[in-house]
Each structure stands twice: as C-alpha cells, then as structure tokens.
Amino acid sequence: KHDSPVSCAKKAKTVKAQQILLAELEAHPAAWPFLSPVNQKSVPGYRKVIKKPMDFSTIREKLTNNQYLSLESFIMDVNLVFDNCEKFNEDHSEIGQAGHSMRRYFDKRWTELLK
Numbered sequence: 053k054h055d056s057p058v059s060c061a062k063k064a065k066t067v068k069a070q071q072i073l074l075a076e077l078e079a080h081p082a083a084w085p086f087l088s089p090v091n092q093k094s095v096p097g098y099r100k101v102i103k104k105p106m107d108f109s110t111i112r113e114k115l116t117n118n119q120y121l122s123l124e125s126f127i128m129d130v131n132l133v134f135d136n137c138e139k140f141n142e143d144h145s146e147i148g149q150a151g152h153s154m155r156r157y158f159d160k161r162w163t164e165l166l167k
C-alpha cells in the first residue's frame with residue numbers, strides 16, 4: 053500500500069524530528085542513567101517495581117526498526133523512561149535529579165521542534 057505524497061512527507065518530518073530529539077537526549081550531560089537498560093539482576097527490586105522498563109538505547113533500537121507508528125508512541129516511550137525513574141528514585145537523589153532535568157529538557161525541545 054502506498055501513502056499519498058503529502059502523508060509520506062509528513063511521516064518523514066516526524067521521523068526526522070524523532071531522530072533529532074533522541075540524539076539530543078543521548079548527548080545531554082544528565083543522560084548517563086538512561087543510556088542503557090537498568091541491570092535488573094544487579095538492582096534489587098527493580099524487576100518487581102518497574103513493570104515496563106525503558107531506556108534510550110531501546111528507543112534507539114525501536115526507531116531504527118521503524119517500530120514507532122506515531123509521534124505519540126515515541127513520546128510515550130521517552131516519558132516512560134522518566135516515569136520509571138521517578139517511581140524508583142527519590143526526587144533529590146542523583147539519579148532522581150537527572151530524571152527531572154532530562155524530562156524538563158525533553159518537554160522544552162519537543163514543543164520547540166513540533167509545536
């Protein structure tokens with residue numbers, strides 16, 4: 053099945069925006085806790101508490117495999133990273149602070165890029 057040129061161009065625009073946004077998240081100084089999946093064998097309680105683990109490398113994999121059918125599903129995975137962080141970490145812990153900082157940055161960048 054072929055998209056119309058308009059919807060094809062629109063899709064390319066959101067894929068481009070997702071690539072830019074993810075590259076910026078990965079490059080952020082506070083990204084270090086989120087770059088790879090939490091090691092559930094070495095972090096007590098994580099597997100039980102966090103039902104849907106997510107991290108930037110998994111999002112990168114899904115983006116590369118065209119698994120995001122909409123901008124919304126991409127944004128939901130990024131927010132899942134930050135929601136998991138808030139659930140498992142104290143707000144004023146080092147990792148908790150990194151999560152808040154990254155969420156603020158993401159909210160600002162995607163509204164600038166797409167609104």
Ligand SMILES: Cc1nnc(-c2cnn(C)c2N)n1CCCn1ccnc1
Pocket residue numbers: 084085086090095136137140141147
């Ligand atoms: C993300 C994330 N949320 N919680 C953790 C974590 C890992 N161990 N402990 C005790 C946590 N609270 N993480 C992963 C942080 C990954 N990381 C990388 C370098 N140092 C920690």
